[in-house]
Amino acid sequence: MRRKSDQTQHxxxxxxxxxxxxxGFTRVSMDEIAARAKITKRTLYLYFRSKDDLLASTLRHYSxxxxxxxxxxGDRLPxxxxxxxxxxxxxxxEWAGKPRWSGSGFTRLVVELADLPGHPARAIARRAKATTxxxxxxxxxxxxxxxxxxxxxxxMLVLEGAMxxxxxxxxxxxxxxxxxxxxxxxx
Amino acid sequence: MRRKSDQTQHxxxxxxxxxxxxxGFTRVSMDEIAARAKITKRTLYLYFRSKDDLLASTLRHYSxxxxxxxxxxGDRLPxxxxxxxxxxxxxxxEWAGKPRWSGSGFTRLVVELADLPGHPARAIARRAKATTxxxxxxxxxxxxxxxxxxxxxxxMLVLEGAMxxxxxxxxxxxxxxxxxxxxxxxx
Numbered sequence: 001m002r003r004k005s006d007q008t009q010h011x012x013x014x015x016x017x018x019x020x021x022x023x024g025f026t027r028v029s030m031d032e033i034a035a036r037a038k039i040t041k042r043t044l045y046l047y048f049r050s051k052d053d054l055l056a057s058t059l060r061h062y063s064x065x066x067x068x069x070x071x072x073x074g075d076r077l078p079x080x081x082x083x084x085x086x087x088x089x090x091x092x093x094e095w096a097g098k099p100r101w102s103g104s105g106f107t108r109l110v111v112e113l114a115d116l117p118g119h120p121a122r123a124i125a126r127r128a129k130a131t132t133x134x135x136x137x138x139x140x141x142x143x144x145x146x147x148x149x150x151x152x153x154x155x156m157l158v159l160e161g162a163m164x165x166x167x168x169x170x171x172x173x174x175x176x177x178x179x180x181x182x183x184x185x186x187x
Numbered sequence: 188m189r190r191k192s193d194q195t196q197h198x199x200x201x202x203x204x205x206x207x208x209x210x211g212f213t214r215v216s217m218d219e220i221a222a223r224a225k226i227t228k229r230t231l232y233l234y235f236r237s238k239d240d241l242l243a244s245t246l247r248h249y250s251x252x253x254x255x256x257x258x259x260x261g262d263r264l265p266x267x268x269x270x271x272x273x274x275x276x277x278x279x280x281e282w283a284g285k286p287r288w289s290g291s292g293f294t295r296l297v298v299e300l301a302d303l304p305g306h307p308a309r310a311i312a313r314r315a316k317a318t319t320x321x322x323x324x325x326x327x328x329x330x331x332x333x334x335x336x337x338x339x340x341x342x343m344l345v346l347e348g349a350m351x352x353x354x355x356x357x358x359x360x361x362x363x364x365x366x367x368x369x370x371x372x373x374x
Contacts, residue, residue, distance in 0.1 A: 022302050026213045102301035110355045111298040114289035115209055117357060129355050154368040157361065158341075161348030168297045168316050170304060174344065181341035181372055 009047050012037045016058045021105045024112050025055060025121075052120065055109075059124040062105065066128055070135045081143025082183045085155065088139070089179035092159065096166045096175060103167040107160065132156065145186045155182045196234050199224045203245045208292045211299050212242060212308075239307065242296075246311040249292065253315055257322045268330025269370045272342065275326070276366035279346065283353045283362060290354040294347065319343065332373045342369045 015036035019028040030051055034044040048054040073091065077084040095101060102108060106125040113119050136159075137152035145151055162178030165171075202224035206215040217238055221231040235241040260278065264271040282288060289295060293312040300306050323346075324339035332338055349365030352358075 024213065024299055024301070026211065100302065103298065107351055107355065108298050108301065111290065111295050111351070112211055114211070114295065114354060115287065122355075126356055129352065150364075150367075153361070153364045154345075154371075157345050157348030157352060157365050157368055159348065160351045161344030161346065164294055164298070164347045164351060165316065165344060167301060168294065168309075169313055174340070177337070177340045178344050180337075181344055184341075184372060185368055 008037075008039065008043070012039070012044060012047055012054070013058050013061050016054050017062060017105075020055065020058065020109070021102060022100060025051075025109060026112060030054075056120050056124065059106070059109070059121055059128075063124055063128045063131070067131055070132065074135060074139060077139060079143060081140050081145045081186055084139050084143055085182045085186065086179060088136075089159075089162070089175060089182065092162065092178075093166075093172050093175035096163070096172050101167075103163045104160070107163065129156075132159075140186060143186075151186050154185045158182045158185070195224075195226065195230070199226070199231060199234055199241070200245050200248050203241050204249060204292075207242065207245065207296070208289060209287060212238075212296060213299060217241075243307045243311065246293070246296070246308055246315075250311055250315045250318070254318055257319065261322060261326060264326060266330060268327055268332045268373055271326050271330055272369045272373065273366060275323075276346075276349070276362060276369060279349065280353075280359050280362035280366075283350070283359050288354075290350045291347070294350065316343075319346075327373060330373075338373050341372045345369045345372070 012033065016028075016033050019032055019036060028051075030044060031041060033054070034041040037044070044054075048057065073088070077087050096103075106128045109121055110125045113122060116122070133152055133156045136155055137149045140148035140151050140155070158178045158181045162175050165174040199220065203215075203220050206219055206223060215238075217231060218228060220241070221228045224231070231241075235244065260275070264274050283290075293315045296308055297312045300309060303309070320339055320343045323342055324336045327335035327338050327342070345365045345368045349362050352361040
């Protein structure tokens with residue numbers, strides 16, 4: 001029984017993530033999420049008291065996936081810092097080419113909830129970005145870049161800017177420009 | 188009569204901009220916009236057939252304001268490129284300190300409508316960003332920066348990243364980091 005309950009919860013979180021990422025938080029209803037997870041709305045509310053509650057769980061789950069993915073990517077990066085950044089940006093550009101890519105889900109959510117700084121989802125998004133920045137600092141440090149913490153923040157700015165501008169223009173050459181800029185910044 | 192009609196239209200666009208910027212496009216209703224503009228919903232629909240229609244007019248109006256503002260800022264910038272960038276980022280950081288600042292309105296809108304690439308508002312936002320980038324290229328060129336078009340795109344990435352990360356972290360030091368990064372990039 002416990003296992004079945006876990007599976008249902010997982011299915012709900014996956015359905016919610018898919019829909020939130022695709023359409024944003026506001027435009028998705030609990031009905032849609034229940035339909036996608038193939039459960040009744042009543043069952044959905046047994047697992048999550050509210051849409052906000054479900055959003056928080058979804059973001060926690062995806063923060064954890066993000067953290068693990070960064071670890072996997074980090075383990076495979078070339079040791080030289082400029083090659084490592086090339087690889088990071090290449091993967092970003094490849095990701096941006098997927099159908100229905102909508103930029104960073106965390107960024108998207110914060111932007112959507114910009115008028116609600118106290119929303120619990122905001123703190124989770126903030127931590128996810130801080131995790132990525134700390135990971136970049138580690139990558140640069142291993143690549144023997146001086147002032148790795150400062151440089152990581154600068155690279156992070158370029159990375160975020162590249163995602164936003166690839167989305168706005170529908171043009172992945174902004175990712176290439178980001179790669180060049182990041183490599184110049186760590187020189 | 189003509190003048191009164193223009194005034195009403197202007198009041199609607201201002202009310203719409205205020206509410207769209209504050210709460211995003213989806214969460215604002217035509218009722219709210221009519222109430223803020225102090226007109227009936229019926230009158231509102233005499234001026235704009237739909238919320239999408241009103242959004243397009245609002246964005247066109249603010250694109251024009253943006254363009255003029257860039258001109259004014261540009262005329263006052265110091266001639267040396269690094270000082271010009273310092274001034275641009277300082278103004279960005281100051282803006283980000285205003286109550287209810289929510290980043291770039293155009294970026295915010297595109298992110299909110301990420302799943303609707305054909306929405307007319309997307310093209311207007313795209314042009315507004317291209318205008319800013321071309322303006323930056325002009326500023327760098329006047330400051331005798333080599334490869335000003337390429338560098339302007341890189342500075343644009345940093346500028347967008349700084350807005351997003353100031354918003355996410357509620358921390359304007361990301362703007363300072365952006366200023367440093369932009370100055371390094373044009374060296």
